[in-house]
Amino acid sequence: MEVVDRTGSTNADLVARCSDRDCVGAVLIAEEQVDGRGRQGRRWESVPGTHLAMSMVVDAHGAAAAGALGWIPLLTGVAVVSAITEVTGVSSRVKWPNDVLVGGLKVSGILAELAHGLQDSGVGRSVVVGVGVNTGLAADALPVPTATSLNLVTGTSVDRSRLAGAILASMARELSRWPHDLGALAEDYRAVCGTLGTRVRVDLPQSQVLVGTATDVDETGRIVVIPESGGAAIAINAGDVTHLRPLA
Incomplete structure (x- = not known):
C-alpha cells in the first residue's frame, strides 16, 4: 500500500503503472485527488482530509472468458457497503450499478478500468478499481444536493485508515468467489441493492x-x-x- 499527499487520479496512476509491469495487489491512496474521475467521465474532486480516495489492482486473468469482468465494480459496491457498516454502523445501499447511498444520498462512487498494457502484451489482464468515499465533507461543501458524507450521517469523524482496511478486507472476501461463483455474488449484490423494487x-x-x-x-x-x-x-x-x- 502506498499513500501520497497529492495526485491527479489514483486510478490513472495505477493504470499507467500497470502498462509495463505486473502490479496486481497494488493499492494507492491519496490525501488529495485533483483530477479524480467517476463513471461516464464525471469529475470527482477531493478536499484534503475529507475523502477516502483509493485505487487497487485486481487480477482479472481468465475473467473475460467467464464473462465476469463486469462484476468487478458491482462486487466492489458490496464491499464498500459492508465496510461502511463495519466501521460506522451505518446502513447503506447500492444504486445499480455501483453508487453507494446512505438515506438515498450518494456517499461513495466506484470506477473500474482495464489496464490495457498487460492485456496487449499477453502477460495477463488487470483491472484498476477506484473507490471514492465522502468521509468528512461539511454540508456546505457537498458537490451536489444528492450527496452526503459519513461524518454528517454519523455525527462524528470517521477513521479513514480503518475504513480503507475494511474495504480491502471486504474486497478480498468478495473476490475469493469471483469469477467462479457468480450466483453467490449475485445474491450478495441483490441483498444490498436499493434499486430493486424501485x-x-x-x-x-x-x-x-x-x-x-x-x-x-x-x-x-x-x-x-x-x-x-x-x-x-x-x-x-x-x-x-x-x-x-x-x-x-
Missing part, C-alpha cells in the same frame, strides 16, 4: 430512455426492468439509473 428511469446509450420497475439483477450483473409502457422485462448492462418516486 421505480427507475434509465438513460440508455443513443439517448434512449426507459422508465419502469427494477425487479432483478441477473448473474451477469444486468439490471432487469419491467417497462411502464408494457411489454417484456428488459435486461440492461449499461445505463445511468435515477430512482423515481412511486406513481400515486
Whole structure:
C-alpha cells in the first residue's frame, strides 16, 4: 500500500503503472485527488482530509472468458457497503450499478478500468478499481444536493485508515468467489441493492430512455426492468439509473 499527499487520479496512476509491469495487489491512496474521475467521465474532486480516495489492482486473468469482468465494480459496491457498516454502523445501499447511498444520498462512487498494457502484451489482464468515499465533507461543501458524507450521517469523524482496511478486507472476501461463483455474488449484490423494487428511469446509450420497475439483477450483473409502457422485462448492462418516486 502506498499513500501520497497529492495526485491527479489514483486510478490513472495505477493504470499507467500497470502498462509495463505486473502490479496486481497494488493499492494507492491519496490525501488529495485533483483530477479524480467517476463513471461516464464525471469529475470527482477531493478536499484534503475529507475523502477516502483509493485505487487497487485486481487480477482479472481468465475473467473475460467467464464473462465476469463486469462484476468487478458491482462486487466492489458490496464491499464498500459492508465496510461502511463495519466501521460506522451505518446502513447503506447500492444504486445499480455501483453508487453507494446512505438515506438515498450518494456517499461513495466506484470506477473500474482495464489496464490495457498487460492485456496487449499477453502477460495477463488487470483491472484498476477506484473507490471514492465522502468521509468528512461539511454540508456546505457537498458537490451536489444528492450527496452526503459519513461524518454528517454519523455525527462524528470517521477513521479513514480503518475504513480503507475494511474495504480491502471486504474486497478480498468478495473476490475469493469471483469469477467462479457468480450466483453467490449475485445474491450478495441483490441483498444490498436499493434499486430493486424501485421505480427507475434509465438513460440508455443513443439517448434512449426507459422508465419502469427494477425487479432483478441477473448473474451477469444486468439490471432487469419491467417497462411502464408494457411489454417484456428488459435486461440492461449499461445505463445511468435515477430512482423515481412511486406513481400515486
